[in-house]
Amino acid sequence: MITLTVLKQLTFPVIAESITPNVFQGKTVEEIAALPLWEGNKQKKLGDIFKVEQTLEETPTITINGNAAEVRRVGSDMKQGEIVVNGNIGMHLGEKMAGGKITVNGNAGQWAGSEMRDGLIEIHGNASDYLGSPYRGSDKGMRGGKIVVDGSVGSDSACYMKGGVIKIRGDSGPFLGFRMKDGAIHVEKNCASRAGANMSGGKIIISGVLEEPMPTFSIDSIKPKVKLDDTEIVQGPFYVFIGDLGDGSTSGKLFVSKANNPHLKDYEKFL
Numbered sequence: 001m002i003t004l005t006v007l008k009q010l011t012f013p014v015i016a017e018s019i020t021p022n023v024f025q026g027k028t029v030e031e032i033a034a035l036p037l038w039e040g041n042k043q044k045k046l047g048d049i050f051k052v053e054q055t056l057e058e059t060p061t062i063t064i065n066g067n068a069a070e071v072r073r074v075g076s077d078m079k080q081g082e083i084v085v086n087g088n089i090g091m092h093l094g095e096k097m098a099g100g101k102i103t104v105n106g107n108a109g110q111w112a113g114s115e116m117r118d119g120l121i122e123i124h125g126n127a128s129d130y131l132g133s134p135y136r137g138s139d140k141g142m143r144g145g146k147i148v149v150d151g152s153v154g155s156d157s158a159c160y161m162k163g164g165v166i167k168i169r170g171d172s173g174p175f176l177g178f179r180m181k182d183g184a185i186h187v188e189k190n191c192a193s194r195a196g197a198n199m200s201g202g203k204i205i206i207s208g209v210l211e212e213p214m215p216t217f218s219i220d221s222i223k224p225k226v227k228l229d230d231t232e233i234v235q236g237p238f239y240v241f242i243g244d245l246g247d248g249s250t251s252g253k254l255f256v257s258k259a260n261n262p263h264l265k266d267y268e269k270f271l
Contacts, residue, residue, distance in 0.1 A: 001054070001057040001059065001060060001062070002024055002029070002032060002053070002061070002062050002063070003053045003054070003055065003062075003063045003064075003065065004019070004046075004050040004051070004052060004062065004063070004064045005050060005051040005064075005065045005066055006050060006064075006065065006066030006067060006071075006087075007048075007049060007051055009067070010039075010049070010069075011040075011070070012039050013039075013040065013070050013072055013090065014037060014038065014068075014070055014071045014072065015037060015072050016049075016071050016072065017073040017074075017077070018035040018036065018037055018046065019062065019064070019071075019073075019075070020074070020075050020077065020078045020081075020083070021061040021062060021079075021081025021082070021083070021100060022078060022079055022081075023035065024061065025081075029052050029053070032046060032047075032052050033045060033050075033052045034046070034047065037049065050064075059082055060081075060082035060083060060084040060101075060103075061081035061083065062083045063085075063086065064083070064085045064087070064089070065087065066086075066087050067087050067088055068087055068089050068090060069087075069088040069089065069090055069107075069109065070090050071089060071090045072090040072091045072092050072109070073091075073093075073095060074089055074090075074093055074102075075093055075094040075095075075097060075100075075102050076092065076095050076096060077098065078094060078097045078098065078099065078102070078119065079098045079100065080099050081101075082100060082101045082102070083101070083102045083103070084102075084105070085102070085103065085104045085105065085106060087105070088104075088106040088109075088125070089104050089106065089107075089108050090109045091109035092109075092111045092112070092114060093108050093109070093111075093112040093113070093121070094112060094113050094116060094119070094121050095111065095113070095114040095115055096114070096115045096116070096117065097113065097116045097119045097121070097145060098117045098119065099118050100119050101119060101121075101122070102121045102122070103122045104121075104122070104123045104124060104125065105124050105125075106124070107123070107125035107126045107128070107151070108123045108126075108128065108131075109128050110128045110129045110130045110154070111130045111131075112127050112128075112131050112132070112147070113132040113145070113147045114130065114133060114134055114135065114142075115138075115140050116142045116143070116145045116147070116164060117143055117144045118145045119145045120145065120146050120147075121146070121148070122148045122150075123147070123148070123149045123150065124150045124151075125150065125151050126149070126151035126170070127147075127149045127152075127154070128154045129153075129154035129155045129156055129157070129173065130154070130157065131147065131149070131153045131157040131158065131166065132147055132157060132158045132161060132166055133156055133157060133158060133161075139160045139179070141159055141160030141162050141179075141180075141181075142158065142161050142162065142163065142164050142183065143161075143163040143164060143182075143183075144164045145164045146164060146165045146166075146167070146229075147164070147165070148167045149166075149168050149169065149170065150169050150170070151169070151170045152170030153168050153170070153171075153173060153176075155173035155192075156173070156174075156175045156176075156178060157172060157176050158176060158183070159175070159177070159178040160178070160179050160180070161177060161182065161183045161185070161202060162181045162182050163182050163183045164183045164184075165183065165184050165185075165186075165228065165229050166185045166186070167185075167186050167228070168187045168188065168189075169188045170188070170189050171187070171189045171190045171191070171192075171208070172190070172195075173192050174193050174194045174195075175194045175197055176191055176192075176194075176195045176196070176204060177196045177197075177199050177202065177204050178196075178197045178198060178199070179199065179200070180196065180199040180200070180202045180252065181200055181201045181202060182201045183202045183203075184202060184203050184204075184205070184228050184229060185202075185203070185205065186205040186228050186232075187204070187205065187207065187208065188207050189207070189208040189209075190208035190209045190210070191204075191209070192211075193211060193212070194214060195210060195213070195214075195254060196213075196214065196217065196243065196254050198246070199243065199244050199249070200244070200247060200249040200251055200252055201251045201252055202252060202253075203226065203252075203253045203254075203255060204252075204254050205226055205228065205234050205238070205255040206254070206257060207260070208257065208260055209257075209260050209261060210256050210261060212263075213254060213256065213264075214243065214244065214246075216246035216247075217242065217244065217245065217254055218241060218245060218250075218270075219239060219240070219270050220240045220241065220242045221240045222236075222238065222239055222240065222258060222268070222271070223236055223237065223238050223240050224236050224237050224238075225237075225238075226238055226255045234255075236257065236258065237257075237258045238258060239255070239257075239264055240253060241253070241254040241255075241256065242254075
């Protein structure tokens with residue numbers, strides 16, 4: 001196992017896509033410390049930012065200790081192994097991840113899990129905006145794997161989602177699942193407005209409060225429970241809305257807790 005400990009308080013962004021088991025595999029401590037990265041506009045070595053140590057333990061593959069909130073692109077294109085972050089981590093965590101596991105014992109910055117294809121990301125704090133979403137101007141959304149967030153997430157999470165599972169144990173910001181095509185999302189608490197905007201497939205499950213479904217969604221039924229994935233069923237009952245009809249789709253499904261949304265009772269007259 002390689003342990004990286006932040007050596008100083010970081011003021012500028014550190015671009016560190018080299019911090020991944022794919023790159024570390026087969027290298028000595030000295031070779032890892034010599035890997036290039038950028039701190040602001042200056043090229044540095046990994047050993048300039050982190051103390052690099054090795055132990056005989058095999059798991060996790062990489063441990064990061066300290067406040068790494070300015071360290072970006074950790075686990076980029078990761079295909080195997082395990083990364084544990086004991087503290088906060090910066091933007092683009094696990095982008096294009098295709099395997100392995102990342103655990104964050106803190107908060108994660110924007111675009112965590114962007115373009116994710118497989119693997120598991122567990123964030124035991126909050127996640128910022130664009131969780132599992134592509135960069136602006138791109139439609140390459142998350143298409144596999146699983147992201148679990150114990151806290152809350154910001155806006156525009158799971159945009160252009162094409163597969164995989166996102167589980168949010170706290171609240172979600174607005175525009176969750178924008179232009180979603182497939183996959184499943186579960187928000188255990190409350191969800192802000194515009195959930196499922198322009199979605200054409202997949203499912204969004206909201207166990208807390210949704211102020212109002214978008215007017216381009218139509219109530220379809222009431223279900224006692226819904227399947228999140230092959231391992232979990234979420235108990236309801238749920239109002240089931242289909243859409244986004246504004247895009248001519250009836251394949252997207254929005255499941256909203258009946259018990260926690262009594263203000264939606266008037267929709268029942270349309271069943």
